[in-house]
Amino acid sequence: MSVTIKDVAKKAGVSPSTVSRVIAEHPRISAETSRRVREVMEELGYHPNMMAKSLVSKTTRTIGVILPRPAEELLLNFFFYELIRGVLAQLTRAGYDLLMAGGSNEREELDTVKRLVRGGRVDGLLLLYSRSSDPVIHFLREEKMPFVLIGRSLDYKNVPSVDNDNIQAAYDATNHLIAQGQKRIGFVSGPASLAMTQDRMAGYTKALSEAGLPFKTGWVVEGEFLLESGYRAMASIMSQPEPPTALVVIDDVVAFGVLKGLAELGYRIPHDVAIVSFNNIALSELTMPPISSVDVGTYQLGYTASQMVLRMIQQEDITSRQIIPHRLVVRESSLRSVSIR
Template sequence: MKITIKEVAELAKVSPSTVSRVISDNSRISKKTKEKVKKAMEELGYYPNAIARSLVSKSTNTLGIVMPQSTEAAFLNPFFSQVLSGIAAGAHEKDYCIILSTGNTEISQLESIKNIVLSGRVDGVILMYSSVDNIILKEIKRLNIPVLIIGKPLDDLDVLYVDNNNLEASYFVTKKLIKKGHKNVGLITGTLNLVVSLDRLEGYKEAIFEEGLDLHEKYIKEVPFTKEAGYAAMKELLKTKDMPTGIVVTDDVVAFGAIDAIKEEGYKVPNDIEIVSFNNIPLAEFASPSLSSVDINAITLGYESARLMIKKIEDDLEEGENKVIVPTKIIYRESFRELEGD
């Protein structure tokens, strides 16, 4: 249940207007009263809306960004740079700035974003991922500030979000591999605590079942989004009996590692094994062989996120306008060639 200023005032034995003045850090309020009110706020778990605390300036015109991991590690994958570029473009268009949270763990990131929000430095927060048990999302909502997820929320559909139809895209590429004659199709997916990985796994399974093939767990590898993890997973797949000859990989950087493993074992792409991946980062075109990849329009994901968040902040959302689904398109290159008639 939402705590109100009135309840804080009752506990602190002051008037609601005094609580408001403490929140706005009014210099006329004594240090003793401020401490008493802040203690009551803490006991009740009351966090004032950052926008309300910025009424004098109307808005901070700043968006907070939460990366899926440490900022340094995230930038090793071009996908996040592209999304962030889109967010920056959308923010700049409306004269907004962006500020990145920092931290190497989810707990340290949580402390960082709390500091940003509670100090009134942002009007809204964009979370660049959706996980199964997202403690940061829960905390941001508790802080009473607008929040948007890039990705599909698992069970809270009231949250603003921008996403692709990842289930459909994964189903589509898996089906393409099967139609090209691959009876054993493998999947190298991201960690399954992420909703995007769950959706792509589900799409893969639907295609397998629809085509009447057996689902083999040995063909499914769950890995972090790194080249090294893709290499290790592909090595394992190449050792399986009746190894897969078609591979769906849910990230281009992971796919680069998989291709290295295939070539190291003396196989050729696409002659022996065909690969199709996701994200269509710029490097995909220059890989050897060039990588076929699902273009998820990462820059558009970021741009739409900023646009939707700013509309929320400025109270300009239309009824039911809580999500944007960005279309995808497979870009065919050497690792997986287009079927005639596609």
């Protein structure tokens, strides 16, 4: 026979309504009463009916994560798992569940968000991307739905967001290569519509300009956040009459493809081509050679974004944009051991 709320109330020496208030986290319930009731709930193995609780409290205790399209590409990138690990750590601590959703195109993404919001299935949302003229952000602002963007909005001011200073991060990565004596530096980019790509491109070009080094369109290749994208980029970028001797790469997984492509073309890393990438995922130090990478605090991005959206749900004041510090982790891939050609 299943344990009921009356069983918990009897053993804890309180009324069933008090147990209900503890479950709903009512502010007038003392910490001592709440602790005693929750200890009895655990002892008896009582689990609240969350659907019934939602009907009473008008909350779902669920946060939605909207995946960028195509979501299957994101799931191939280790950056995503570290980000979600940070999200889950905060949500679990706060007693919230996570729901992931997305769409294969812009219309499907917006339809999904409308279904979640208007269907009352989530209390708040996390967006893992930022694009130009994004209808999802426009809809969420109109609906006054709590949401936090991991990244930077290209169109709206004061959007709650957690981000890195991607201009400075790319500037630092490029300057590291310049400090190594590199003069022909290329850039393996992400989708041009993303704010992150635009910011990292800006940091790269700023560093080149300040050093008086050339920017050549043939040394810049746009792609996706996939190993295959980095691999394909090498056939194009290294076929230039005067190819670059160093590369800034948008993402570690893309850099894995760059390593593969360069090896097949007969280039040695770092002797012929030096590489710096971003995200510092665990596998970046296990490649041959290990990859220099900008650590963007991926776990902290997810954790802080979750923390912000929960505070918004509680109608607490937040700083609209939080910046997570980055640091360059230098490894063998960017340290030239022979003279520059």
